[in-house]
Amino acid sequence: MMLLALAIGTFGGLGAVGFRSLIEWVQRVSWGPGGYSLALVAEKPWWWILALPAFGGLLVGLVVYYGAREAKGHGVPEVMEAVAMRSGVIRPRLVVVKSLASAISIGTGGSVGREGPIVQIGSALGSTLGQWFKFRGARLKTLVGCGAAAGIAATFNAPVAGALFAVEVILGDFGVSQFSPIVISSVVATVISRHFLGDFPAFIVPQYEMVSAWELLFYGTLGLAAGIVGHAFVKALYGLEDAFDAIPIRRTWILTPAGGMLIGAMALLFPQVLGVGYEAIDQALRGEMALQFLLILIFIKILATGITIGSGGSGGIFAPSLFLGSMTGGVVGITAHRFFPELTGASGAYALVGMGALVAATTRAPITAILIIFELTSDYKLIVPLMESCIIATILASGLNRESIYTMKLVRRGIELFRGHERSVLRSMQVGEVLDPDVVTVPDEEPLGRLLERVADTPRGFYYVVGEEGALHGIISLADLRRSLTSVEALSDLIVAGDLVHDEVPALTPEQDLDCVMKLFGGQQWEELPVIESVDTHRLIGGLSRRQLMDAYNQELMRRDMATGLGGGVAATETGDVVLGGGYRMLEVDLPGGFEGKSLREIDLRAEFSVHVLLLRRLDDEGRTVDTVPAPDSELREGDRLVIMGMEKDLASLRRLG
Numbered sequence: 001m002m003l004l005a006l007a008i009g010t011f012g013g014l015g016a017v018g019f020r021s022l023i024e025w026v027q028r029v030s031w032g033p034g035g036y037s038l039a040l041v042a043e044k045p046w047w048w049i050l051a052l053p054a055f056g057g058l059l060v061g062l063v064v065y066y067g068a069r070e071a072k073g074h075g076v077p078e079v080m081e082a083v084a085m086r087s088g089v090i091r092p093r094l095v096v097v098k099s100l101a102s103a104i105s106i107g108t109g110g111s112v113g114r115e116g117p118i119v120q121i122g123s124a125l126g127s128t129l130g131q132w133f134k135f136r137g138a139r140l141k142t143l144v145g146c147g148a149a150a151g152i153a154a155t156f157n158a159p160v161a162g163a164l165f166a167v168e169v170i171l172g173d174f175g176v177s178q179f180s181p182i183v184i185s186s187v188v189a190t191v192i193s194r195h196f197l198g199d200f201p202a203f204i205v206p207q208y209e210m211v212s213a214w215e216l217l218f219y220g221t222l223g224l225a226a227g228i229v230g231h232a233f234v235k236a237l238y239g240l241e242d243a244f245d246a247i248p249i250r251r252t253w254i255l256t257p258a259g260g261m262l263i264g265a266m267a268l269l270f271p272q273v274l275g276v277g278y279e280a281i282d283q284a285l286r287g288e289m290a291l292q293f294l295l296i297l298i299f300i301k302i303l304a305t306g307i308t309i310g311s312g313g314s315g316g317i318f319a320p321s322l323f324l325g326s327m328t329g330g331v332v333g334i335t336a337h338r339f340f341p342e343l344t345g346a347s348g349a350y351a352l353v354g355m356g357a358l359v360a361a362t363t364r365a366p367i368t369a370i371l372i373i374f375e376l377t378s379d380y381k382l383i384v385p386l387m388e389s390c391i392i393a394t395i396l397a398s399g400l401n402r403e404s405i406y407t408m409k410l411v412r413r414g415i416e417l418f419r420g421h422e423r424s425v426l427r428s429m430q431v432g433e434v435l436d437p438d439v440v441t442v443p444d445e446e447p448l449g450r451l452l453e454r455v456a457d458t459p460r461g462f463y464y465v466v467g468e469e470g471a472l473h474g475i476i477s478l479a480d481l482r483r484s485l486t487s488v489e490a491l492s493d494l495i496v497a498g499d500l501v502h503d504e505v506p507a508l509t510p511e512q513d514l515d516c517v518m519k520l521f522g523g524q525q526w527e528e529l530p531v532i533e534s535v536d537t538h539r540l541i542g543g544l545s546r547r548q549l550m551d552a553y554n555q556e557l558m559r560r561d562m563a564t565g566l567g568g569g570v571a572a573t574e575t576g577d578v579v580l581g582g583g584y585r586m587l588e589v590d591l592p593g594g595f596e597g598k599s600l601r602e603i604d605l606r607a608e609f610s611v612h613v614l615l616l617r618r619l620d621d622e623g624r625t626v627d628t629v630p631a632p633d634s635e636l637r638e639g640d641r642l643v644i645m646g647m648e649k650d651l652a653s654l655r656r657l658g
Contacts, residue, residue, distance in 0.1 A: 013153075079120055082127070105308070109275060223357050230324075256311050326351040373386055426553060435548075470539045470540050588643050601632040
């Protein structure tokens with residue numbers, strides 16, 4: 001692992017240097033020597049400023065559409081999804097596609113940053129190297145984190161922040177076994193970057209310090225402002241993405257040049273929105289911008305970044321967050337200094353702290369934000385107000401929206417990370433998969449005496465009262481029957497089951513996910529709930545108890561743990577058949593005929609053959625085997641192989657299908 005971490009750090013550092021060089025080359029070709037500096041852009045004709053981002057958008061749209069769809073957007077959520085849902089497997093081709101798409105997008109004027117693409121590129125390098133060495137599970141995830149750390153460290157010349165970004169944002173795990181290789185990759189990538197680019201901080205700023213302790217009040221206010229702006233940024237980003245997605249068009253690459261043209265139109269008045277925006281950040285850090293202009297740039301940059309990413313562009317949101325933070329800090333700093341000139345420092349100090357606060361608000365990674373600003377500037381004097389603002393911004397932004405700018409994209413896809421792993425497991429399972437069809441039913445008019453005889457003959461705790469055609473009327477528990485025992489002799493023929501029934505009990509349907517069922521059990525006193533065919537027929541088909549729910553959850557966790565921990569063990573055996581004990585076996589089989597084009601939910605192997613699908617093995621576009629833990633709606637393709645677990649007799653039945 002240490003040797004691989006060393007290799008990933010080397011490749012990640014070289015990749016970051018190469019990616020920056022590619023961006024600079026595209027800028028020179030597009031805008032001339034010096035890139036899109038404000039002075040150079042001002043010399044260009046209006047039609048050039050309008051057309052160039054549109055042309056770049058067209059190229060990006062085509063590259064992403066036909067190369068790798070996951071290269072669209074800011075990249076970090078896709079890495080997080082690969083770690084959480086695919087055990088760190090990322091397609092190798094993403095390195096090339098993401099590099100090319102993001103370099104064109106940034107170089108021609110797209111209002112995005114280079115940090116997100118660097119993270120995705122480095123992570124893809126780490127994943128590719130790990131797959132070559134047949135790593136799976138936690139080791140492959142760690143190598144993905146190594147690539148992410150290498151990318152951030154090399155880009156910002158910030159080894160500590162790079163390592164912490166990987167564990168705080170990408171992996172969410174600070175374990176020593178994961179952290180040590182990540183640190184090595186981060187350090188090596190930084191050394192590589194310094195060799196080619198020099199040992200300089202990303203931003204050269206004047207030396208700032210606190211003028212008085214009263215400034216902590218103003219820095220606290222800055223934290224609140226950063227939290228609000230960060231929340232607005234997240235809302236606008238995904239709102240604009242939804243707006244573009246709602247456009248009824250099949251070939252989405254047509255939208256990208258339209259977004260580029262909008263960016264060009266905005267750049268006619270505000271060229272600061274082009275690209276990463278570091279020149280405008282430098283001006284804010286030096287206190288060279290007016291209050292009104294800073295305010296305008298906040299809104300313009302939010303709109304420009306949302307349009308670039310929403311229309312299908314490729315680039316990160318880290319640099320836009322730094323941009324917005326510097327502008328927000330400048331606004332607070334100028335205002336505070338205007339009213340309290342003797343108690344406050346220059347506005348540039350607030351712009352510097354605002355950069356960290358807004359990054360913390362959007363990413364929910366305050367530790368990374370604090371350290372990255374320190375390493376970006378090599379200035380320790382503002383560490384106390386920086387810590388204060390970052391924490392306040394994080395708390396406020398979390399209160400306004402519990403998801404970060406990264407996890408929001410995944411939640412919209414139905415994926416919840418770090419917090420709520422059990423919910424993701426339960427949401428992947430439905431009532432129909434685990435219900436018990438062998439429940440005790442009694443007719444509505446069943447006399448109490450006969451009902452008690454039935455109770456004595458069956459060890460069940462709940463009895464379902466049904467009417468004509470099996471329609472559910474309610475449920476009777478042993479506690480209900482216990483209360484009627486005192487008068488059983490006198491009333492055994494008078495009281496019927498319908499008199500004891502609870503008709504307000506919530507009924508489940510087969511398509512409900514188990515997360516909803518868990519909430520029902522949490523809010524009710526029932527230990528078992530009925531399952532009906534549909535809300536229209538109300539016909540009883542089974543029941544589901546708390547114990548069955550927890551058993552199903554634990555079995556699914558075991559299945560996923562086994563699947564993510566599998567390496568080449570199954571395929572390496574001579575027969576592909578592994579004895580697990582207790583009569584269970586694990587087997588890799590070709591996809592049976594007739595299953596192509598169907599989902600796992602449709603073929604329902606668990607119900608038909610009593611076997612569990614542990615892994616789906618599929619060849620990617622490069623001819624490499626990719627293992628995934630399939631979701632119920634995963635569509636099966638020709639050539640897929642399934643790793644399944646079950647009893648020998650059940651596996652034999654499935655074998656005969658092939």
